[in-house]
Amino acid sequence: MLGWAIMFFVVAIIAAIFGFGGIAGAAAGIAQVLFFVFLILFAVSVVASVMSGRRPPVP
Template sequence: MLSWAALFFIVALVAAVFGFGGIAGAAAGIAKILFVIFLVLFALSLIGSVMSGRRPPIP
């Protein structure tokens, strides 16, 4: 999920350099949404891991 957000951020930067304002704005908006979703899922995973009390397996 974070890689998709980074990809859309890079697309937004490239589009902004070439002057495509609408595309850059849309790609930046998608990157922001994906980043927020990633943060929420990470926080939920972290809370779930702490609440379960189990340690991760050691490889």
């Protein structure tokens, strides 16, 4: 998910450089939404991991 957000951010930067304001704004908006979804899912997974009490295996 973070990879998609970074990809849309790069598309927005390139579109802004070439003067495509509408496309740049749309791509930046999509990147922002994907980034916040990533943050929410990451926080949920961290909380679930802490609540389960499992420790990761030590190699």
